[in-house]
Amino acid sequence: MSRVYNFGAGPATLPESVLKKAHDEMMEWHSTGISVMEMGHHSKEFASIVEQAEVNLRELLSIPASYQALFLPGGGTGQFAAVPLNLGRDKAKFAYVHTGQWSGKAIAEAARYGEVQVAASSKEQGFTLIPPRSEWKFDSDVAYLHYTANETISGVEFQSAPEVGDITLVADMSSNICSRPIDVNQFGVIYAGAQKNLGSAGITIVIVRDDLIGHAHPFTPSIFDYKLQANEHSILNTPPTYSWYMLGLELEWLKEQGGIAAVEKRNIRKAEKLYAVIDESSFYLNKVDSAVRSRMNVPFHLADDTLEQAFLTQAKEHGLVNLAGYRSIGGLRASIYNAMSEEGVDKLVAFMREFEKTQG
Numbered sequence: 555m556s557r558v559y560n561f562g563a564g565p566a567t568l569p570e571s572v573l574k575k576a577h578d579e580m581m582e583w584h585s586t587g588i589s590v591m592e593m594g595h596h597s598k599e600f601a602s603i604v605e606q607a608e609v610n611l612r613e614l615l616s617i618p619a620s621y622q623a624l625f626l627p628g629g630g631t632g633q634f635a636a637v638p639l640n641l642g643r644d645k646a647k648f649a650y651v652h653t654g655q656w657s658g659k660a661i662a663e664a665a666r667y668g669e670v671q672v673a674a675s676s677k678e679q680g681f682t683l684i685p686p687r688s689e690w691k692f693d694s695d696v697a698y699l700h701y702t703a704n705e706t707i708s709g710v711e712f713q714s715a716p717e718v719g720d721i722t723l724v725a726d727m728s729s730n731i732c733s734r735p736i737d738v739n740q741f742g743v744i745y746a747g748a749q750k751n752l753g754s755a756g757i758t759i760v761i762v763r764d765d766l767i768g769h770a771h772p773f774t775p776s777i778f779d780y781k782l783q784a785n786e787h788s789i790l791n792t793p794p795t796y797s798w799y800m801l802g803l804e805l806e807w808l809k810e811q812g813g814i815a816a817v818e819k820r821n822i823r824k825a826e827k828l829y830a831v832i833d834e835s836s837f838y839l840n841k842v843d844s845a846v847r848s849r850m851n852v853p854f855h856l857a858d859d860t861l862e863q864a865f866l867t868q869a870k871e872h873g874l875v876n877l878a879g880y881r882s883i884g885g886l887r888a889s890i891y892n893a894m895s896e897e898g899v900d901k902l903v904a905f906m907r908e909f910e911k912t913q914g
């Protein structure tokens with residue numbers, strides 16, 4: 555077996571020790587004689603997996619007791635609908651910041667349930683920046699303001715949560731959750747699919763402040779109703795049990811790494827190394843405003859884009875895979891989530907220098 559460095563945007567690389575643990579426990583989990591995949595979702599064994607995952611998530615993110623941590627199906631896309639459905643019954647007017655393709659999708663979905671005000675947009679600038687907070691415009695009576703903390707495709711990341719006063723702040727952290735410390739108290743809702751920074755596809759983390767629960771539209775599907783799910787400890791129906799278990803393993807691993815502050819330090823170093831090789835010559839290009847470049851997804855182009863295929867082919871020969879940009883955008887992209895080792899980034903950087911030398 556030879557594992558490669560996987561720079562895919564998601565489902566993304568997992569820590570090798572997590573995969574090994576899952577491998578070791580595949581046939582039999584903790585002397586039960588069965589695999590986690592075969593476990594009943596109401597069993598006491600599965601309950602222990604679920605409880606530990608929540609304890610660890612709460613500890614890692616310092617989630618206050620006044621917030622629920624829900625583990626739901628449906629991915630980030632499910633939450634594009636669940637947020638306006640749960641928060642928009644009394645005020646069907648929402649503000650969204652449009653900084654890329656994913657916030658665009660969130661806006662389109664929310665528009666099915668109420669009036670969307672686009673508070674600010676960087677569409678005209680090709681999603682290469684975040685409009686300054688002083689230029690955002692939205693009514694003071696919106697139900698919430700939504701932003702995408704990290705735009706996975708265009709590689710634009712908020713470096714801190716925007717200041718919105720009394721307005722409920724909602725963040726899509728699908729591609730940067732647990733990659734940097736946050737203050738949960740600043741948010742009404744945080745959501746993220748697990749498949750990039752926290753494990754495998756199928757499970758979505760939703761952290762929601764207690765007072766926002768219990769106001770869903772009556773036509774909200776039960777599995778997306780925060781109150782119904784909170785009442786059932788996120789087991790309203792058969793949940794994605796194996797993904798939940800994988801999430802638990804990844805949270806354990808995060809703790810072993812020294813927690814989020816320690817992981818952030820490594821993430822900063824990884825991103826700095828990659829942007830440095832892009833910036834040091836005109837062979838590679840990244841057009842994102844340097845103040846808001848993503849630490850997780852680094853999109854780049856070759857000045858001579860006819861070399862792109864050769865780049866991808868040779869990278870693969872070096873064990874560096876999934877470096878193609880998003881399918882509708884093209885170019886190249888390296889996703890360097892928590893689980894991408896610094897060694898993997900070093901190898902990529904060395905390959906990029908070598909490729910430039912031979913092709914540049």
Ligand SMILES: Cc1ncc(COP(=O)(O)O)c(C=O)c1O
Nearest residue numbers: 629630631656704706728729747
């Ligand atoms: C920032 C962001 N939000 C939402 C989504 C959609 O998530 P899902 O595929 O889990 O529905 C993605 C997927 O890549 C994403 O990157």
